[in-house]
Structure formats: structure tokens, C-alpha cells
Amino acid sequence: MLKIRNLKKTYKTGDEALKSVDIDIPTSQVMALIGPSGAGKSTLIRCINRLVEPTIGQVFLNDLDLTKLSRRKLRFARRRIGMIFQEYALVERLTVMENVLSGRLGYVGFWRSYFRKFPQADFKEAFRLLARVGLEEMADKRADELSGGQRQRVGIARALIQNPEILLVDEPTASLDPKTSRQIMRLITELCQERQLAAIINIHDVGLAEMFAQRIVGLQRGATVYDGLNNGLNPEVLTKIYGEEDWTKKKKGTQNEDSEASSGSEKEVMEGIV
Numbered sequence: 475m476l477k478i479r480n481l482k483k484t485y486k487t488g489d490e491a492l493k494s495v496d497i498d499i500p501t502s503q504v505m506a507l508i509g510p511s512g513a514g515k516s517t518l519i520r521c522i523n524r525l526v527e528p529t530i531g532q533v534f535l536n537d538l539d540l541t542k543l544s545r546r547k548l549r550f551a552r553r554r555i556g557m558i559f560q561e562y563a564l565v566e567r568l569t570v571m572e573n574v575l576s577g578r579l580g581y582v583g584f585w586r587s588y589f590r591k592f593p594q595a596d597f598k599e600a601f602r603l604l605a606r607v608g609l610e611e612m613a614d615k616r617a618d619e620l621s622g623g624q625r626q627r628v629g630i631a632r633a634l635i636q637n638p639e640i641l642l643v644d645e646p647t648a649s650l651d652p653k654t655s656r657q658i659m660r661l662i663t664e665l666c667q668e669r670q671l672a673a674i675i676n677i678h679d680v681g682l683a684e685m686f687a688q689r690i691v692g693l694q695r696g697a698t699v700y701d702g703l704n705n706g707l708n709p710e711v712l713t714k715i716y717g718e719e720d721w722t723k724k725k726k727g728t729q730n731e732d733s734e735a736s737s738g739s740e741k742e743v744m745e746g747i748v
Contacts, residue, residue, distance in 0.1 A: 475500050476522070476640055476672060481531035483517055483696075491517040492528070493696040499640070502670045504663050506677055506687035506704070510716050513693040515676040519642045522674070523555045524548060535639060553580040556633030556671075558662075560645035562625040566618040570609060570628050573617055574600045577632040596635070603631040607661060623654040630662065634669070641666065641673040647682060655679065659686040680707065 476499040483492040491514045499505055507515045520526035522533050524540060533540045535554060543551055556577075564573045578596050604610045607627040617625065626646055633641060643662060647655035659675075663686045666673050677683050683690055684704045692700035692707075692715035699714045700706070709721035 475534075475536060476674075477532075477534040478518075478522070479532040479534070481518070481521060481533065482529045483514070483521055483526065484529045491696050492521065492531075495531070495693075495696075495698055497691060497698070497701070499672045499674060501639075501672055502666065503689060504666050504673045504675065504687050505689045505691060506675050506683035507691050507693065508677060508680055508683050508715065509693035511678075512695075514696040515693055516644055517696075518693070519644055519674060519676055522642060523552055523557065549580065553636055554639045556636050556638035556641045558626070558629050558633050558641060558643040558646055560648050562617075562622075562629050564617040564625055564628060566616070568617055569613065570604065570615050570617065570620070571597075571600055571613040573628050574604065574631045574635055577635040580636070599635055600631070603634055606665070607631050622649050623658060626650065626658050627661070630658075630665070634665065638671065641671055643673055643675040643677075645676055645678065647677065647679060655682060656685070662686075680712070 478495055478497040481492055481495040484490050509515055517526055521528040540551055575592050575596060578592055604613055607630055609627055646658055659682050687704050690704050691698060694715055700711050712721040
């Protein structure tokens with residue numbers, strides 16, 4: 475379980491990115507984080523693993539307070555936290571296999587990692603994960619030869635090979651077309667279910683959040699203004715999160731799109747990556 479207590483982030487400019495955020499994420503729950511640009515979604519995710527240092531507050535991964543750890547201990551603790559990035563964060567000149575194995579760097583010594591001398595068990599697990607995400611035939615391809623959807627799947631496999639306890643997912647569909655976006659979100663939620671993983675997914679697409687997340691948290695100017703089930707985003711709640719808009723009309727259009735997507739979902743699962 476992840477527990478966030480009174481988390482605040484104030485930048486040197488005086489801007490408050492997070493205001494006393496309190497959230498509990500139980501094991502195996504997939505939670506979507508929504509809100510307008512600048513609401514603090516990416517900051518919240520990065521404060522959890524301390525890529526951004528919180529100003530005040532605590533973050534507990536089970537009983538471990540991540541905010542109190544030294545740099546050395548934090549490096550070890552980050553092995554328990556998988557991160558999936560918006561821009562994939564792959565090493566372009568490396569192969570798919572090498573990028574996936576980079577998720578094991580925290581488990582091997584410096585020289586073994588430098589010469590990419592990973593244990594055989596890591597190679598077996600990497601092949602297994604590549605098969606699960608639909609890339610088993612691309613292990614030797616360079617990362618710069620892949621499509622956006624394929625790159626994101628490499629990023630997912632790299633995060634999972636860490637054997638994390640939670641996934642932090644930052645805008646996984648931002649650069650993807652609608653069909654590939656649904657495939658990626660479906661894959662993430664299926665893998666979380668299979669591995670009993672909790673996940674926090676920062677996402678702009680409200681429709682995708684409703685389709686795939688069990689729970690939705692809405693941020694507005696760094697504060698939590700909604701925390702509930704995925705079917706609770708009525709026009710009043712959306713106005714509270716995003717501001718005034720004809721949400722009734724927008725909501726209807728989103729539901730129609732989601733209905734069409736659901737009817738073809740079985741076919742999409744079996745198809746390759748665009």
C-alpha cells in the first residue's frame with residue numbers, strides 16, 4: 475500500500491504545486507489522476523519517488539517513509555517503484571532487449587551493468603515480458619526503429635522487470651493515436667491485475683480514465699477536489715476539476731466513443747501495435 479500524507483510542494487518562485495494532498499492506494503488498485511494542465515499531476519507522481527523533492531509531507535510505501543531516506547537508501551527503495559514515462563525515456567541506440575534489461579540496473583553491480591553482464595534469469599524474464607507485451611520478435615531491434623506504441627510497451631516491460639510494488643505512470647498515451655492509447659491502457663490495467671500491482675496513472679483523457687481506472691482522483695491547483703469511483707464524474711464534478719463547460723454534451727460524446735471502442739475491444743487485444 476502507498477500512503478501519501480499532507481504532501482506539499484512549493485517551488486522557489488512561490489508557486490504551490492501541491493497543497494496538503496492525502497491519498498491511500500491499496501495493493502492492486504489502478505488509480506487515474508486527472509486535472510487541467512498545471513494542476514500538479516506530474517509533480518505528485520515525481521514527489522512519490524522523489525524525482526521532485528516535496529516541501530512538506532510523507533510518502534509511505536508499506537511501512538517505509540520514502541521522504542526520510544538518504545540518497546543511498548532511496549536508490550534501493552526506487553527498485554520497488556516502477557516508472558513509465560510520457561516520452562518513453564528509452565536509449566535510442568540500444569536494442570529493445572537492452573532497454574528492458576536497464577530496469578535491472580539497480581540489482582547488479584556497476585561493472586556488470588557497464589558491460590551489460592546480466593544474470594541469465596534476467597534475460598529469461600525480459601524475454602517473457604517482451605512476449606507478454608507483444609514484442610517478442612523485436613528484441614534485437616534498436617529503440618529508434620520503433621513506433622510510439624511499441625516504445626511505450628518497451629517502457630512497460632522495463633518497469634515490470636524491476637518487480638515493483640507500485641507503478642507510477644506519467645501520461646502514457648499523450649503521443650499515441652486513440653486506438654493505440656486504448657491498447658496501452660488496457661495492457662497496463664491487465665498487467666496490474668495479473669501481478670497484483672497498484673498504479674497511479676497521470677492522464678489527460680477523461681474517457682480513458684473512466685474506461686480503465688477503478689478509482690479517479692481529480693486535482694485542481696494542487697488540491698484534491700474529487701476522489702471516487704470511475705462512474706462518479708458527473709458534470710458538477712468535472713466543473714469542479716476543470717471549470718465551467720457544457721460537460722453534459724461532452725460526456726455524452728465520450729460515452730458514445732467508449733461504447734464503440736468496447737465493441738471492438740476483443741479484436742484490438744489480438745492485433746499488433748500500430
